[in-house]
Amino acid sequence: MIVEELKLINQRNYKELQLQFHPKLNVIVGENAQGKTNILEAIYVGAIGKSFRTNKDQEMIKMLKENAYIKVKVRKITDKVEIEILLSKEVNKKIKINKVPLIKYGDLLGNLNVVLFSPEDLKIIKEGPNERRRFINNDISQISPKYYYTLTQYNKILQQRNKLLKNYKGNKINIEIWNEQLTNQGASLMIYRRNFIKRIAILAKLMHRKITEGSESLEVQYESNVKVKDDEELKDIKVNFLKKLKELQDVEIRRGLTLVGPHRDDLIFKINGLEVKNFGSQGQQRTSVLSLKLAELELMKGEVGEYPILLLDDVMSELDAKRQNYLIHNLKNIQTFITTTNIEPLNINNDKEYTLFEVVNGEISIISPKK
Ligand SMILES: Nc1ncnc2c1ncn2[C@@H]1O[C@H](COP(=O)(O)OP(=O)(O)OP(=O)(O)O)[C@@H](O)[C@H]1O
Ligand SMILES: [Mg+2]
Incomplete structure (x- = not known):
């Protein structure tokens, strides 16, 4: 376009x-x-x-x-x-x-x-998981507006659930009602993310290999505190998510906060097996972001039909x-x-x-x- x-x-x-x-x-x-x-x-x-x-x-x-x-x-x-x-x-x-x-x-x-590349994008590699989630959210939303709506829903439910945990009065039934809603939307987000990251990882690896003339291998991995394996379907992920919520219920009540779910997801970047955030040189960090941006271009082309x-x-x-x-x-x-x-x-x-x-x-x- x-x-x-x-x-x-x-x-x-x-x-x-x-x-x-x-x-x-x-x-x-x-x-x-x-x-x-x-x-x-x-x-x-x-x-x-x-x-x-x-x-x-x-x-x-x-x-x-x-x-x-x-x-x-x-x-x-x-x-x-x-x-x-x-x-x-x-x-x-x-x-x-x-x-x-x-x-x-x-x-x-x-x-x-659009794909935007600015010096700020180094944050995707160097800073906290918030930056990486923002990257994932912006990108998937551009390709699938439905993801954007699911994310908005999820965040609303999360807020409500956190409020309930903070003002907990001993009624576990209420939490369970929110668990149902949270895991419905959350599992759907995680499927989108898993599939998106799988594809962008392949493209970024190719781009990175090209730019470094074969000397570096870049890996991008999805990290979630809910089990989201390659072959798992929506209903499996929801079950995993619910199980994790059950396990952590008492801790969540004590802390007044939802500790499991896609709002805690992260991405890991590795070059030749070492995490770029901690071990990459400045140049490697920049090149990783460049590879990621070039991968975004190709991924969108594949999804949308034009660059x-x-x-x-x-x-x-x-x-x-x-x-x-x-x-x-x-x-x-x-x-x-x-x-x-x-x-x-x-x-x-x-x-x-x-x-x-x-x-x-x-x-x-x-x-x-x-x-
Ligand atoms: N709301 C606003 N109203 C009027 N001027 C504004 C407003 N917001 C920013 N500016 C002006 O816009 C200019 C900055 O524009 P911009 O960020 O596009 O600069 P730039 O050319 O990209 O600079 P750099 O090379 O430093 O990145 C500044 O002069 C700033 O005062
Ligand atoms: Mg500027």
Whole structure:
């Protein structure tokens, strides 16, 4: 798929902006704090409905303004989609697809698929399991909106169950009612995750082998405190989950907290058998994330039938020349957006198939191709 056009009104430091993009490569250059990431953020919001930088939609509204408007025009193999998002300080955001207002936010997902790679993504490897769950959730939601709805349900049930555990008054029947609901939704989440991780692991291993010219083998493993083996079906996982809840019931009551379930899931990354988080070099950690991102592209292609778009925010300078080259020259069928403070190392001068934008303080001009 291709983002053909972006229109912004009062988003971040943009007063009004309308851009036509190149179907292959778009490079956005500018000094720090000029508005490069803001462009990628707006496209991302068009795909996911929320920012990758903040949970507060209001922060994206230009200072002293009441509303912000984002319009993204997408061309797919068989159709065109126009996504409009209106952010407001007063009311919840409003989303329209082809001029029709959405009733459920989840219905936005799948209209535009994106893979974002930013320096923040190193957190997937280096930081706590929250970051890895966020990665899994965002990705599966893009492919299966049904997963997103199940996740929302699960989180609501989890909250209720935690509340009950915290204010426990000796009535085990009540907990059991919640156990039933928690394991219904939870087992479904775990099946989605197991299948997703199995597939992304294979693709990431292939990508990693390619980038490291065969010298490193990357493994990605799903870790859950409920038994979720390869051959287990939904009903088996639910039984395992219930059993674990029973085992831990007294501890949970004492702690006032649900200790088992997909909200505690994690991912493990290993290179040549050693955990990347603890033993990987900086370069290996970056390459692992790069392999993971490239795997996401292929996985989405497989699921959706066409490639998503790729947003590379400020990551080029962190990669060596070989990896930079790989990104620019091997992803010809994927519309790519790159932000950078310096285009020279990108070495794209001989490559005519791109548009180069320059941003200065919320004003964008096209440097190349010249009009
Ligand atoms: N709500 C807002 N209203 C007005 N301006 C904003 C708002 N939010 C952010 N900005 C401005 O946007 C600019 C930052 O934009 P952005 O993050 O896109 O920069 P960048 O070009 O990616 O910089 P860097 O190279 O440092 O990553 C800053 O000048 C900031 O003050
Ligand atoms: Mg930036």
